[in-house]
Amino acid sequence: MDDAQREARLVELLARYEKDVLRLCCATLRDAHLAQDAAQETFVKAYRALPRFRGESGEKTWLLCIAVNVCRDMRRGAWFRFMDRRVSLDALPEPVAAPLPEHETLTLAVMRLPRKEREAVLLRYDQGLQVREIAQALGISPSAVSQRLRSAHARLRRELEGGKAHGKA
Amino acid sequence: MARLDELRGEAIREALRDCLSGVEAMPSQRDAVLAAVRGSRGASGRKLSVAFAVALALTLLAAAAAAAAWLGMRELVEREAVPLALQNDGAQVNETFTNEELAHIVAVAQENGVAVPQSLMEKLEAGEGYWEEETIMALAKAEFGPMPGRWTLEQQYWFEEAAVAIGFKDVNVKRVPGEGDLTYEQALSIAEAAIAERFGVDAAALGDETRYAVTRSYTEVEPGAFTWHFWFEPLVFEADEYVIELDRAGNVTEISGDAASQTPRGCEYILSFYEGAYGTPYDWDTALWVEFSQKIREAPDLETQVFAQGFARTDYLDESNLPQGALSRADAEAVALRAASGTGVDCAVLYDAEPNPVWKVTVTCAGADGEADEQRMIEVDAQTGEVRSQTVRTDDMNWHRLLVCEEAARQIEAEHPRHPEGLG
Numbered sequence: 001m002d003d004a005q006r007e008a009r010l011v012e013l014l015a016r017y018e019k020d021v022l023r024l025c026c027a028t029l030r031d032a033h034l035a036q037d038a039a040q041e042t043f044v045k046a047y048r049a050l051p052r053f054r055g056e057s058g059e060k061t062w063l064l065c066i067a068v069n070v071c072r073d074m075r076r077g078a079w080f081r082f083m084d085r086r087v088s089l090d091a092l093p094e095p096v097a098a099p100l101p102e103h104e105t106l107t108l109a110v111m112r113l114p115r116k117e118r119e120a121v122l123l124r125y126d127q128g129l130q131v132r133e134i135a136q137a138l139g140i141s142p143s144a145v146s147q148r149l150r151s152a153h154a155r156l157r158r159e160l161e162g163g164k165a166h167g168k169a
Numbered sequence: 170m171a172r173l174d175e176l177r178g179e180a181i182r183e184a185l186r187d188c189l190s191g192v193e194a195m196p197s198q199r200d201a202v203l204a205a206v207r208g209s210r211g212a213s214g215r216k217l218s219v220a221f222a223v224a225l226a227l228t229l230l231a232a233a234a235a236a237a238a239w240l241g242m243r244e245l246v247e248r249e250a251v252p253l254a255l256q257n258d259g260a261q262v263n264e265t266f267t268n269e270e271l272a273h274i275v276a277v278a279q280e281n282g283v284a285v286p287q288s289l290m291e292k293l294e295a296g297e298g299y300w301e302e303e304t305i306m307a308l309a310k311a312e313f314g315p316m317p318g319r320w321t322l323e324q325q326y327w328f329e330e331a332a333v334a335i336g337f338k339d340v341n342v343k344r345v346p347g348e349g350d351l352t353y354e355q356a357l358s359i360a361e362a363a364i365a366e367r368f369g370v371d372a373a374a375l376g377d378e379t380r381y382a383v384t385r386s387y388t389e390v391e392p393g394a395f396t397w398h399f400w401f402e403p404l405v406f407e408a409d410e411y412v413i414e415l416d417r418a419g420n421v422t423e424i425s426g427d428a429a430s431q432t433p434r435g436c437e438y439i440l441s442f443y444e445g446a447y448g449t450p451y452d453w454d455t456a457l458w459v460e461f462s463q464k465i466r467e468a469p470d471l472e473t474q475v476f477a478q479g480f481a482r483t484d485y486l487d488e489s490n491l492p493q494g495a496l497s498r499a500d501a502e503a504v505a506l507r508a509a510s511g512t513g514v515d516c517a518v519l520y521d522a523e524p525n526p527v528w529k530v531t532v533t534c535a536g537a538d539g540e541a542d543e544q545r546m547i548e549v550d551a552q553t554g555e556v557r558s559q560t561v562r563t564d565d566m567n568w569h570r571l572l573v574c575e576e577a578a579r580q581i582e583a584e585h586p587r588h589p590e591g592l593g
Contacts, residue, residue, distance in 0.1 A: 006206075014199050040198060040201055044205045092191065092192075147515070147544075158437075
């Protein structure tokens with residue numbers, strides 16, 4: 001695959017999946033500016049990786065896998081969990097219309113989930129991946145994905161039930 | 170709010186769609202990506218920093234001069250892992266060491282007495298290689314400690330250099346105090362004094378390592394923007410929690426505290442604290458369950474926290490107190506695996522029951538449709554090894570359900586029919 005072919009392929013990927021990648025990065029990093037950086041980094045890495053992409057997973061799964069790792073990298077760069085402790089929707093792009101209060105509450109609760117559970121929830125419910133695809137993206141077994149989703153549901157229920165929101169991720 | 174027992178994927182999907190409706194791809198973003206890839210052609214995908222390159226060169230020189238010299242963890246990373254990672258450099262995303270490379274790193278580590286964490290050995294046995302950065306992180310954690318944020322600033326800086334060297338990170342924002350900087354001790358002292366003044370606590374208490382673990386960093390995220398960060402994480406319930414940031418000169422730029430010592434710890438906090446301190450409850454040992462359940466029983470909000478009542482009503486036992494001849498955890502897990510034809514154990518707890526204590530073991534079993542696995546909770550008599558019950562976990566069963574006494578779980582389900590899944 002020469003450079004021109006690679007670039008043409010990248011343009012296709014951008015057209016199809018840029019918004020999906022950006023959404024995932026936004027929800028994961030909880031910050032629109034960081035998310036833009038992460039999305040860019042995702043596509044740059046995808047460009048580098050294109051010659052090795054053999055279609056073992058779907059291309060969306062493959063791209064989201066890269067995005068997950070880029071986001072992890074960015075979060076790990078902070079080393080500490082400080083940012084996680086101040087979860088808010090303020091740093092996300094302004095919604096088209098004011099979200100329903102219950103949607104805000106639930107989205108905040110999702111963003112407060114521990115990283116592993118949050119990744120699984122976002123890939124499943126926001127990106128619409130199947131359990132098996134999530135397993136490919138996260139490099140874990142399908143049963144581990146199922147378990148993370150179950151744990152996430154339980155935790156969300158617990159938090160929304162009115163328990164003290166401790167804000168730790 | 171939607172009824173909690175109806176909280177399913179659709180509700181989450183709708184909520185995220187609503188709150189993320191402002192996310193839009195922009196042409197400028199696309200242009201930036203294309204500009205970046207055009208600019209990167211022909212350039213190396215790796216950025217070996219000058220400092221790390223020098224360290225690497227010195228290490229290689231030293232190695233050539235004394236080929237038989239023993240390696241420490243850092244030399245192992247610099248001399249073996251990083252060159253292998255660079256050698257692998259290609260277009261692959263999320264680069265991994267092959268299993269052969271991992272085997273080589275592990276072998277050199279073992280030859281030189283460098284600690285190899287169990288997690289790496291498991292990856293090696295799995296035969297699929299492992300992420301480069303995770304390999305290095307695992308080695309570093311084995312030597313520096315499990316929490317990178319508690320490593321010394323110099324250790325943090327070193328690791329970041331390694332991460333940059335293998336291409337995992339683009340830049341190293343970690344800093345080691347130098348000329349014009351406060352020393353670590355000075356910065357810490359300023360932080361403690363500021364917290365003491367602001368929250369009226371004894372600064373000396375913040376230095377008590379039995380009460381606090383200090384996560385620290387010194388970074389320069391943007392040129393000239395140096396930040397000291399300290400997080401005083403309580404190791405005991407009675408301690409409060411503080412976060413503080415200082416600029417390069419030691420001025421406080423951010424300070425916050427959780428005056429929880431003035432507020433009785435509720436069930437949520439207790440669970441959160443234990444999860445933070447000891448990891449997922451699935452991995453807790455029996456002694457920890459005894460301690461945790463006692464704390465839960467003392468929580469002032471226990472009555473209203475349905476999820477916690479299962480823990481409170483389970484009379485957990487420490488396996489070291491079992492009578493001679495009783496089943497060990499490993500024995501009980503083996504019984505459960507056999508009974509359920511399970512493929513792996515997820516968790517196990519031990520509690521008192523009539524006539525004998527019970528090991529409740531949750532195992533994963535292959536699902537009937539070959540698509541999704543299922544979990545089964547097996548009660549094993551800790552004295553006789555007899556299987557007393559076997560329950561398939563359904564999707565609406567909370568994770569707590571796996572870790573509490575079956576009888577208590579059933580009682581709570583009967584008392585709280587509003588929560589069909591039982592424990593909240």
